[in-house]
Amino acid sequence: MNKKICIIGLGYVGLPLAHAFSKKYQVVGFDINKPRIDELSSGFDRTLELTTEEVNESIKNGMIYSTNIDDIKDSNIYIVTVPTPIDSSNRPDLTPLIKSSQTIGKVLKKDDIVIYESTVYPGVTEEVCVPELEKVSGMTFNKDFFCGYSPERINPGDKEHTVTKILKITSGSTSEIATVVDDLYKSIITAGTHKASSIKVAEAAKVIENTQRDVNIALINELALIFDTMNIDTNDVIEAAATKWNFIKLKPGLVGGHCIGVDPYYLTYKSEELGYKPNLILSARQINNGMGKYIAEKTIKLMIKAGKIIKDSNILVMGLTFKENCPDIRNTKVVDIISELKDYGANIDIYEPWIDEKDKGYYNYNFVKNPFENLKKYDSILVAVGHDKFKSLTQNEYDNIINGEKIIIDVKGIVPNPSWKL
Known part of the structure; x- marks a missing residue:
């Protein structure tokens, strides 16, 4: 042929x-x-x-x-x-x-x-x-x-x-x-x-390639929630556990994108249609889908503890894409964080250097150009995506745009000295 x-x-x-x-x-x-x-x-x-x-x-x-x-x-x-x-x-x-x-x-x-x-x-x-x-x-x-x-x-x-x-x-x-x-x-x-x-x-x-990964990440995310209540650094725990040769080293975080956050539902749909309820897979989805809300609530609690007024506060969210160093926004879970913060009455600015200026008009968000080059101050900063451009930022640069007590939430483990990290 x-x-x-x-x-x-x-x-x-x-x-x-x-x-x-x-x-x-x-x-x-x-x-x-x-x-x-x-x-x-x-x-x-x-x-x-x-x-x-x-x-x-x-x-x-x-x-x-x-x-x-x-x-x-x-x-x-x-x-x-x-x-x-x-x-x-x-x-x-x-x-x-x-x-x-x-x-x-x-x-x-x-x-x-x-x-x-x-x-x-x-x-x-x-x-x-x-x-x-x-x-x-x-x-x-x-x-x-x-x-x-x-x-x-x-x-x-x-x-x-x-x-x-x-x-x-x-x-x-x-x-x-x-x-x-x-x-x-x-x-x-x-x-x-x-x-x-x-x-x-x-x-x-x-369909099981990404379902397996989703379940594994859900375990790490649940452990992160448990260790957070215990005041233990999850990343330190992972580094220690990873010294065992067969430990699967994954990090907690947001699970979005076109595959991991979607594919399991194709399998669970067919499974339930045939009469079997896939409890483990659905529970993993529930845990991973709840991480955005947890991170937003953690931000609000730290702001309240610092004596900051939440309504009309200014929060900078860094990153909107579902993963680092690409413009792909499909099924990004950063939107869950933003939605939750908005429900508390906060004003949200988004710094996302990977999304084309023309495309930003499609989203109902307030995008800002490099916030580290202007004079606006924020009540808290939330680093949601691990873009390389964010990794090069210094603690001094973060401090310069914080209003009052420093509140920096680090979802990706890339901030030099965060107030809290996942």
């Missing part, structure tokens, strides 16, 4: 994948977001996953960025990398996946392969996506067209573990297609591949 690949969805996952494939294959990058396509066509990636040079390299390789379905008609491999979020009730929202499948169904041809990379619960590819492909195309699964599943493992902002350097799980709807899919990824993934025994196994493997 002379492969022409179409990547559906050009976000944090799809764009780096499209760039990697464009070095060896003819590629079309498809997205319904026209401003995104326009920016990429001009060489700019606002996710900062690719440099301008890399975006232009993909164009030079012959890659097309498009919103036009006519441009993807002659593709024979479709790779779906759209988001799989949760709704306000923590239920999986498969809308982007379903709509992508419907789009592909309109252009699907004999012997085409559709590969899904989006995180799902086991069964979604064959029980949700395939029926949409069949209905729209009028063709029969595993006779006229085939499917594969190869879960994404992109780590936003990580310039070391990039797409080709992360081992890839692959799978296919037949044993022959599984080999085709595996060979396809093997041709660009230098770290190698692992061919799963079925699509459902690959789906399950992806």
